[in-house]
Amino acid sequence: MKKHTLSAIIITKNEEDRIERCLQSLTGVVDEIIILDSGSTDATVTICEKYTNNIEHTDWPGFGKQKQRALAKAKGDWVLSIDADEALDDEMKDSILELLHSNAIDKTAFKLPWGVTLYGKTLKYGRSARSVLRLFQRNGASYTPDEVHETVIPAEGKVGELNGYLLHFTHRDYGHGLDKSAQYAWLGAQKYHRKGRRSGGLFLALVRAMWTFFHIYILRLGFMDGSVGFIMAMTYAQVNFNKYVGLWLLENGRS
Incomplete structure (x- = not known):
């Protein structure tokens, strides 16, 4: 059995063409999904309702403040911050589940290798060859209030890195x-x-x-x-x- 619970937080607006891929990848991995939607006019919310009833309609204060709002609603021991245009690959799912089944975790946060995927190719080099801090202990964590390129500030401690990819389907076209x-x-x-x-x-x-x-x-x-x-x-x-x-x-x- 899992020793630790995990909340996923997602902010959305008009993501009907890709939100389901994201949500499907969380099935069986997370214990709760929290959606903050800032005015979708398409089927985004309807799709989200198939996976969670924890959906709030909000204004748009910027990326950092919106993610802080979502973080404040999380109840899990750990939080996964994932965007609507992202999804966990199978290896990353296994890595996260292995972590949640561990008796003790000696890190307060983990970076996930980013698999930027566009124009039919998953990039392995350039700026895409990096890992992003997206999995962290809920207690003691917060977001910077930046309008864009916000940063999560985890609780003090060591930061690790998991195997697999956080696939990022960054451009529709x-x-x-x-x-x-x-x-x-x-x-x-x-x-x-x-x-x-x-x-x-x-x-x-x-x-x-x-x-x-x-x-x-x-x-x-x-x-x-x-x-x-x-x-x-x-x-x-x-x-x-x-x-x-x-x-x-x-x-x-x-x-």
Whole structure:
């Protein structure tokens, strides 16, 4: 029998085309699923109701604050933060279940290898070759209030890493990828402006973009992912450029 309980927290809005894949991957792994929906107008909530009755309709205060709201509702010993466009692969399910059956866990949080999957390919290099902290003890954990790229602050202790992949189906199609990148760049610019960070000017924005491409495509071996690796390196470079241009415009009152 499981020695530890697990809550999954998910924030949603108009995710009818991919939320079920996420929820199906949690079946048999988690003890409760908590959904915070910020105004879906499609079938997202109806699909979620097949898996949980713990659904709350909310406004949209930003990613960090919304995930903190979801975390506050969790009752499990451990919490899995998963996005609607993500899913656990079979090996990751087994890793989590093995952990929950352990008598004692000597870590307070775990990173999950991220399997970014788009345009028919799961990327293994570049910026995608990283692990994200998504599984953590509920007690003592909290989220930063950032508008985007929020961070979970786990309870003090050691952080481990599990086997398997947290699959991330990040883009529905190329157009959706462009829209998402633009949104994240602007939110990032606003976050930096709120925190008093300076842009350094437009030329430095260009240099940052060039460095981002070099770092992802060359230093982190993004070229090993073929044509999709090239597309992603260029996408991240463009996002970084747009973010610092947005910050420069905010600094100069031209937004």
